[in-house]
Amino acid sequence: MAYYPHTARDRENMLEVLGLASIEELFSSIPEEIRLGRELELPERASEPEIIRELGTMADRNARMDNRPSFLGAGTYQRFIPAAIDALSSRGEFNTAYTPYQAEVSQGTLQAIMEYQTMLCQLTGMEISNASMYDAGTALAEAVFMAYAVRRKGNTVLVSDAVHPEYRRVLDTYLADHPVEARTIGLDDDLTAMDSIARTLEEDGDDVLAVVLQNPNFFGLIEPMENAGKLLGCGQEGAEKQPDRPLLISIVDPISLGVLKDPGAYGADIAIGDGQQLGNSPNLGGPTFGFFTTLQKHVRKVPGRIVGETVDSDGKRGYVLTFQTREQHIRRERATSNICTNQGLCSLRGAMYLAFLGSHGIRKVAEASTRLAHYAHGVLTGLEGVEAVSSATFFQEFALKLPVDADTVYRALAKRNIGGGLPLARFFPGRNQEMLFAFTELVTKKDIDHLGDELGRVLSEELREAKA
Amino acid sequence: MTPESIPIPAAEATLFELSRPGRRGVEPPEPGNGIPELAECLGENELRRETPALPELAEASAVRHYTRLSSLNMSIDTNFYPLGSCTMKYNPRINEVVAGNPGFSQAHPLYDAREIQGYLELFSRLEEMLAEIGGLPHISLQPAAGAHGELTALMMIKARCRERDELERDVVLIPDSAHGTNPSSCTIAGFKTRNIDSGEDGTIDIESLREALGPDVAAMMITNPNTLGIFESGIEEISSLLHEAGALLYMDGANMNAILGITRPGDFGVDVMHYNLHKTMSTPHGGGGPGAGPIAVTDELEPYLPVPRIVHSEGGFELCADRPLSIGKVRTFFGNSGILVRAYAYLRAHGPEELRGVSEHAVLNANYIRRRLEKAYHLPYETPCMHEVVFTARNQKATGIRALDIAKRLIDMGYHPPTIYFPLVVHEALMIEPTETETQETLDRFCDAMLQIAREAGENPELLKAAPVNQPVKRLDEVNAVKTPILTCPCDEPVGD
Numbered sequence: 001m002a003y004y005p006h007t008a009r010d011r012e013n014m015l016e017v018l019g020l021a022s023i024e025e026l027f028s029s030i031p032e033e034i035r036l037g038r039e040l041e042l043p044e045r046a047s048e049p050e051i052i053r054e055l056g057t058m059a060d061r062n063a064r065m066d067n068r069p070s071f072l073g074a075g076t077y078q079r080f081i082p083a084a085i086d087a088l089s090s091r092g093e094f095n096t097a098y099t100p101y102q103a104e105v106s107q108g109t110l111q112a113i114m115e116y117q118t119m120l121c122q123l124t125g126m127e128i129s130n131a132s133m134y135d136a137g138t139a140l141a142e143a144v145f146m147a148y149a150v151r152r153k154g155n156t157v158l159v160s161d162a163v164h165p166e167y168r169r170v171l172d173t174y175l176a177d178h179p180v181e182a183r184t185i186g187l188d189d190d191l192t193a194m195d196s197i198a199r200t201l202e203e204d205g206d207d208v209l210a211v212v213l214q215n216p217n218f219f220g221l222i223e224p225m226e227n228a229g230k231l232l233g234c235g236q237e238g239a240e241k242q243p244d245r246p247l248l249i250s251i252v253d254p255i256s257l258g259v260l261k262d263p264g265a266y267g268a269d270i271a272i273g274d275g276q277q278l279g280n281s282p283n284l285g286g287p288t289f290g291f292f293t294t295l296q297k298h299v300r301k302v303p304g305r306i307v308g309e310t311v312d313s314d315g316k317r318g319y320v321l322t323f324q325t326r327e328q329h330i331r332r333e334r335a336t337s338n339i340c341t342n343q344g345l346c347s348l349r350g351a352m353y354l355a356f357l358g359s360h361g362i363r364k365v366a367e368a369s370t371r372l373a374h375y376a377h378g379v380l381t382g383l384e385g386v387e388a389v390s391s392a393t394f395f396q397e398f399a400l401k402l403p404v405d406a407d408t409v410y411r412a413l414a415k416r417n418i419g420g421g422l423p424l425a426r427f428f429p430g431r432n433q434e435m436l437f438a439f440t441e442l443v444t445k446k447d448i449d450h451l452g453d454e455l456g457r458v459l460s461e462e463l464r465e466a467k468a
Numbered sequence: 469m470t471p472e473s474i475p476i477p478a479a480e481a482t483l484f485e486l487s488r489p490g491r492r493g494v495e496p497p498e499p500g501n502g503i504p505e506l507a508e509c510l511g512e513n514e515l516r517r518e519t520p521a522l523p524e525l526a527e528a529s530a531v532r533h534y535t536r537l538s539s540l541n542m543s544i545d546t547n548f549y550p551l552g553s554c555t556m557k558y559n560p561r562i563n564e565v566v567a568g569n570p571g572f573s574q575a576h577p578l579y580d581a582r583e584i585q586g587y588l589e590l591f592s593r594l595e596e597m598l599a600e601i602g603g604l605p606h607i608s609l610q611p612a613a614g615a616h617g618e619l620t621a622l623m624m625i626k627a628r629c630r631e632r633d634e635l636e637r638d639v640v641l642i643p644d645s646a647h648g649t650n651p652s653s654c655t656i657a658g659f660k661t662r663n664i665d666s667g668e669d670g671t672i673d674i675e676s677l678r679e680a681l682g683p684d685v686a687a688m689m690i691t692n693p694n695t696l697g698i699f700e701s702g703i704e705e706i707s708s709l710l711h712e713a714g715a716l717l718y719m720d721g722a723n724m725n726a727i728l729g730i731t732r733p734g735d736f737g738v739d740v741m742h743y744n745l746h747k748t749m750s751t752p753h754g755g756g757g758p759g760a761g762p763i764a765v766t767d768e769l770e771p772y773l774p775v776p777r778i779v780h781s782e783g784g785f786e787l788c789a790d791r792p793l794s795i796g797k798v799r800t801f802f803g804n805s806g807i808l809v810r811a812y813a814y815l816r817a818h819g820p821e822e823l824r825g826v827s828e829h830a831v832l833n834a835n836y837i838r839r840r841l842e843k844a845y846h847l848p849y850e851t852p853c854m855h856e857v858v859f860t861a862r863n864q865k866a867t868g869i870r871a872l873d874i875a876k877r878l879i880d881m882g883y884h885p886p887t888i889y890f891p892l893v894v895h896e897a898l899m900i901e902p903t904e905t906e907t908q909e910t911l912d913r914f915c916d917a918m919l920q921i922a923r924e925a926g927e928n929p930e931l932l933k934a935a936p937v938n939q940p941v942k943r944l945d946e947v948n949a950v951k952t953p954i955l956t957c958p959c960d961e962p963v964g965d
Contacts, residue, residue, distance in 0.1 A: 002822040003558050003750070004829040004904040014836045014908060026831045027730055029699040029852050034736040040729045041600050045819035048562050055813060059571025061586030066574040075800075076577050082494040084531050086568075092545025093538035096559050099756040102885055104876070104939040105547075107479075108540035109755040115483045118956040122520045128955045131756065134612035137800040145656075166800040173774075173796035177626050177658030222514050259506070261516045274800075284587055285577030285801025286612065287758035299953065305756065309957070310949035317479065318941035322949040328615070328652035329890075333661050338652035341613035341746065341761075345754030352534060355483050356494045358524040367506050368499040375503040393514060414583075422578055441497050 002045075063419070065282060069447040070419030073397050073438020074218065075136070075164050075274060076282050079255070079365070080442055082356040085279050089349045099305075099341070103320045109344070110319035113307040116351035123257045123354070123362075124271045125264020126293035131305040132347035133290030133339065136251060136274035137170030140212065142292065142303040142337055143270045144171060147210035147247040148180055149301045149336070150269075154209035154246070158200060160185050160192040162217035163251060165427040180209065190219045190390040190399065194227055201231070201246070210269075214251040215260070218427075219436065220373075220397025221390055225250065225266040234267025240297060243269065254278055254291070254350075256395050258366025263293075270294045279353030280346050289343035289350060299323055303337030368441035369396040372448065376439050379452040385459060389434055397438040399424060404462040406435040412458040418451060471880035474938040480536045484959040487523035494527050521959070540940050541755070542884045548910050550837075552856045552887035552899025553647070553695060555725045555747035557830075560817065563751065563810035572809050577801035581787045587805065588785035592778050594812045595762075601823075602721075602741055603734025604764035608773045610803040614722060615649035617742025617761030618689070621718055622657035623795045624740065624765070624772035625687050628716075631793060637686035637715070643672050645695045645891040647720060659686060666893050670696040670849035672706060681713045691720040692736075693727070695891040695899075696849060697834065697856035707737025716740065716769075724748040725903065726831055726855035729824030733764075740765045749811035760807040774798050829904035830855040833911060837900055840915040844922035848894050856901035858894055864922065867929040871896040874921055876943065879936035881917040 006014075011023070020026065027035075046054065065078040089095065093108060100106030100113075117129040133139040144157050159168060159182045168182075175182055183200075186193050192213055201208060211232060215223045229235065233245050247269040252262075255277050263271035276288035294302060300323060308322035328335040354362065373396040381388050385403030402409055406423035413420035421437035428434075439448070525533070542549065549556040567573070575584055595607040611617035622640070629637050640659045642650050644666055651661045662680050667673035671694065688710055693699045700706065707717045719733045719741035725748045733741050745751050746759030753759070765773065775794045776787035802808075818826065831854050838847070838857040845859035861871040875885030875898070887899040902911060924931050936942065 002818060002825055003560060004825060005907045006829055006832075010908045011832070014832055018832075018835055018839055023828045023832060026828070026835060026852075026854075029701050029854075030727075030731050031701055031704065034704060034731050036729060036731055036735070039820035040823060042597055042818070042820045042823065043816065045822050046816045048817075051562060051813050051816050052566060054816065055566040055590070055809065056569060056571070058586035058590050059566075059569040061584075061589070062571045062575045063579050063583035064570055064574040065576055066570055070576070072576050072578060074578055078574070078576075080496050082527070084494070084527060088531065088534045088538070090564060091535070091538045092559075093541045093543045094755055095564075095752045096544035096556075097541045097755045098549065098551055098554055098556060098753045098884075102542075102875070102879070103944050104936050104941055105542035105879055105884060106540075106755075107940050108537040111480065111482065111540070112534070112537055112755075114957055118482075118484065118959070119522055121956050122522055125516075134616060134758075134804075135800050137797070138612070138616075164800075166797070169797040170800060173623065173798055174656070176795065177623065178656075222510075226513075257516070257520060259510065259515055261514060262520070265516065281573040282576050283573055284575045284579075284584065284805040286799070286804040287806050289758075296953075296955070299955070306955060308949040309954035310945045312942040312944050314942055316941055318944045320944045320946050320949050322946065322953065322955075327648075329648040331652070332648045333651035333655045335648070335652040335655075338615045338619055338649050338656055339613070340615045340647075340649050341744075341753075341759040342757040343612070343754075344756030344758070345752070346758055348755065352530070354522050355525060355530050355533070356527060357496065357522070358487075358491075358493045359519045359522045360524065361493055361496055362522060363519050364498075365496045368496065370509045371503045371506060372499050374509040378504075393510065395510075410580075419576075426578070441499065445500055445502055 065419060068417045068419055069443060069451060071421045071437045071451060072419050074422045074436055076285060077277050077438060077440050078282060078442055079277050079440050081279050084356060085349055085352045088352060089345060094348060095345060100321060103318065107319060110307050112348055112351055114309065114319050116347055117307060119351060119354040120291055120293055123254055124252065124293045125262035126271050127296040128299055129291065129293040130302050131307060132342040132344065133292050133304060134343060135286065135288060135290045136272060137167040139272040139290030139292050140167045140251065141171050141174035143249045143272050144180060144210060146270065146301050146303065147249060150242060150298055151209040151247060154207045155179050155181055156207045157182050157210045157212060158185050158197060158208055159212045160214060161187050162190065162192055162219060163212055163214045164218050189392055191221055191392050192223055194224060194231065198231055208246045210247040210249050212249045216253055216256055216395040219390060219399050220394040221392040222395060225261065229266035255366050255369065258362040259370065260395065275347060275350045278350035280349050287343055287346050289346040300326060301336055302326065304339045304342055365441050369439055372443055373397065373439035375445060376437065376448045379448055380455065383452065383456050383459065396440065397436060399434050399436045402433050402435060403459060404466065405432055408462060409435065409458055413454065416454050418454055471938055476938055477540060477940050479940045480533065482957045483523040483525065483533060484957050486525055486529055486533060489524060491524040491526055493525055493530060547882060547884050548906060548914055549884040550886050550900045550902050551884060552901040553722055555901060555903055557750055557903035558905035559750050559752040560814065563813045566813045567806045567809040572806065581785060585784050588778055590809060590812055592780060592785060594808055597815050598743060598762060598764060601728060602764040603732030604741060604766060606765050606770040606773060607762055609762045609808055610774045610799050611742065611761040611763060612799050612804050613757060613759045614742055614744040614761040615653055616798065617763045618649055618653040618720065619656055620774060620798045621740045621742060621763050622653055622659060624769055625716055626657050627772045627795050628769065629686055637684055639684045640686055641680050641688035643690060644893045646689060646691060647695065647722065650689045650720060669851045670698045671700050671702060674702055674705060677706060677709060681709060685713060685715045687716040687718050689718045689720060691723055693723045693854040696858050697853040698849060698851045699854055703736045722747060723855060726827055728827040729820060730827055740769055745807055745811040750814045751807045751810040758804045758807055760804045760811065826904050833902040833904060833906055836911055837902055837915060841918055844919050856899060859898045860894055861896040861898060864925040867925055869925045869929050869932055871898050873932040874898060876935040877921045877932045878917065880938055883914055883917060
């Protein structure tokens with residue numbers, strides 16, 4: 001099965017037009033010495049049903065979130081996705097189009113991006129949004145680069161230890177060859193130690209170009225973002241003036257913004273995050289998309305594509321990619337970023353998600369998640385030997401300290417057909433008995449009660465074994 | 469039917485114009501009774517004052533909105549799309565079907581390796597196939613796009629310089645015909661760039677290369693075939709010169725569709741390359757992404773690859789992150805896993821012979837177009853082309869016609885325009901890449917349209933300058949878009965749907 005349509009006769013006709021005797025002659029500019037001269041060693045071709053069977057067998061060997069109660073989150077969540085999204089985003093007119101450089105034949109994609117940018121701004125309270133980044137990790141790296149370009153002072157970025165460790169690892173890789181250095185801010189009750197930020201700013205304020213906080217943080221806790229904004233003096237400069245202070249980079253959970261205070265309200269300069277929860281399946285972490293929002297005055301420093309509204313030669317409204325002189329295809333080595341292909345179809349799904357749920361729906365999803373999580377907190381901390389790790393307020397996720405090793409519990413729950421929370425030692429060595437549980441609108445009260453029962457049984461079994 | 473008689477699709481109102489306060493879309497699940505109220509969960513000072521002002525539409529209205537928007541796009545599924553350098557080949561539906569299997573789509577990225585053995589097996593086999601195709605033994609599937617693959621490779625080259633105490637090597641050589649992402653990626657990885665001129669035949673000028681080489685050069689980035697669609701036949705000399713000077717050779721794999729099973733980068737001296745799976749391996753472009761840009765490297769560079777690495781042991785597949793020389797992670801988790809599934813399915817649909825056939829027919833199609841148009845359009849280089857052909861608008865200049873006008877007139881005729889004004893070394897470039905999945909009939913109709921446009925350029929140039937006329941909008945004012953930026957939809961004027 002190959003996807004090229006040529007019959008033997010087509011080939012002969014075309015070669016005749018070219019005045020060639022064989023296809024081989026088309027490759028005469030490739031020196032003989034470097035020709036492969038053999039067939040590639042690849043498996044023989046498979047038919048469609050064979051491919052479906054082969055990949056189906058592989059797919060069956062992966063655990064899934066949708067066929068059992070699942071309480072794993074930590075940045076990637078299983079959420080309700082309106083059925084219409086699959087149907088619409090798989091339309092070939094969206095899925096098989098290129099980047100909308102030719103505006104007149106790409107108005108569908110361009111308008112959808114314009115609407116996406118608008119909805120992301122409504123959600124985050126920020127003024128402008130780009131068209132998407134690869135993921136939250138690379139969005140964070142780009143945000144720090146942008147802060148460096150805006151602030152033009154300082155070589156240190158303060159990063160809370162409660163930022164998702166995967167995002168932090170990506171940032172560290174990007175900073176390896178960059179003058180900026182990331183310094184970790186420690187935790188107090190699993191919340192970012194604001195007094196430690198204050199101290200650093202006092203001692204070394206001029207060297208700090210940005211502060212990175214995540215809200216809710218990696219442990220699901222709500223950070224005092226307003227205090228952070230005040231501490232940095234955010235939002236005092238007015239619309240035009242560039243800030244002479246460290247920038248506040250806020251990593252946000254887009255669903256939480258259905259109820260939680262938005263980055264615009266506490267004066268964030270850049271708000272980024274991962275858009276997976278907006279209409280995209282977990283997909284083993286990709287493809288999803290990163291979102292990137294900021295203030296209008298920074299528009300010329302923003303990475304990636306931006307769509308703007310304009311008029312055509314008849315004065316009719318239309319959309320184009322704009323401020324392209326920031327980008328690699330024009331500015332080359334002086335571009336704000338090297339990003340070209342982004343995560344267009346995933347951000348389109350994000351836009352559809354927000355459009356189908358609307359104001360009312362996004363609020364309901366956020367409310368349901370936090371209410372279910374609070375119910376679960378009561379149930380699970382009622383189990384013998386289980387206690388909350390932090391006393392701070394949480395959104396939809398919290399860490400519990402278990403009386404036994406969390407990884408063992410995770411495996412035992414899996415045997416009971418329950419997807420457990422994240423054993424925190426995966427990212428935080430030493431926190432072996434802690435597990436991070438997540439709750440979305442897709443779990444039910446019954447699922448939570450069931451988790452409570454089964455976790456109780458697992459713990460007593462493990463404790464019994466440990467004693468024996 | 470003439471282009472002028474094709475009915476113009478109506479413009480679509482924005483979501484915000486279609487919105488009505490209080491209208492309900494899709495209802496998310498209700499949490500039920502017996503759980504705490506919101507006020508018992510979160511404090512006043514944590515809550516936002518107003519619910520985000522998202523549009524409020526009925527489900528049916530939103531479906532109609534997006535369906536109408538989709539109809540305003542040209543796409544591979546609807547039109548011939550000969551966009552040079554982008555390899556807009558048919559995107560097989562089977563790839564979408566297999567990637568949608570919940571065993572792939574519903575896997576959480578923080579599952580333990582034991583729980584994703586199917587994924588790891590697929591990754592491992594895909595790595596093997598890509599290694600064989602490129603002749604470079606080690607693969608990282610983590611980069612999310614071509615530019616991301618470039619950056620990853622340059623970070624590895626930087627790390628190697630650091631490890632060898634050669635940080636004075638801070639220059640990367642870039643041919644003047646390179647993609648813009650090449651120099652841009654260099655800057656982010658902490659390199660300076662130095663330009664290499666193209667010679668008269670459109671390939672790298674060896675003298676220019678000799679002059680540019682020195683102890684400060686870490687690497688050179690080439691594209692082969694290059695962006696003019698020409699194979700760098702001096703590639704062996706180029707790689708020897710670089711290696712003798714202690715520098716590495718990077719290959720941008722954007723044009724791999726020309727050489728599958730015919731020649732391999734690893735066999736002509738490339739040390740590291742990226743693949744664009746959304747070009748060569750048929751995964752859809754999605755209106756701008758997601759793609760995937762795996763990189764392939766030599767044994768020497770292998771220790772620097774991103775973590776985790778997939779290792780096959782007796783007990784199954786494992787993830788290894790304990791690699792002291794690794795640059796770290798360039799993306800969260802495993803990269804664009806769902807795209808990797810699609811690429812795997814594409815490769816499985818081809819045996820060795822069929823995969824070579826992909827390149828043979830891609831090159832045949834490009835040369836056929838070249839032959840049919842070479843009298844009407846100026847060819848800047850006589851050198852034979854591979855999978856794409858670059859013309860210019862020089863022959864049409866007399867009546868004031870530019871490449872842009874030819875591109876826009878093609879829209880009237882029902883074709884997506886070729887890439888224009890790239891590569892930068894060609895004045896008024898028109899870069900056509902038909903790919904292998906087009907029939908001779910389609911190519912003939914396209915060539916007929918191009919020939920008609922060439923005639924119109926002489927006889928009635930105004931037709932070209934006014935084009936396009938049958939799209940929802942005519943040419944758009946890009947200057948105005950920057951001068952008075954409107955980057956979010958104004959939300960105040962509701963209209964009916």
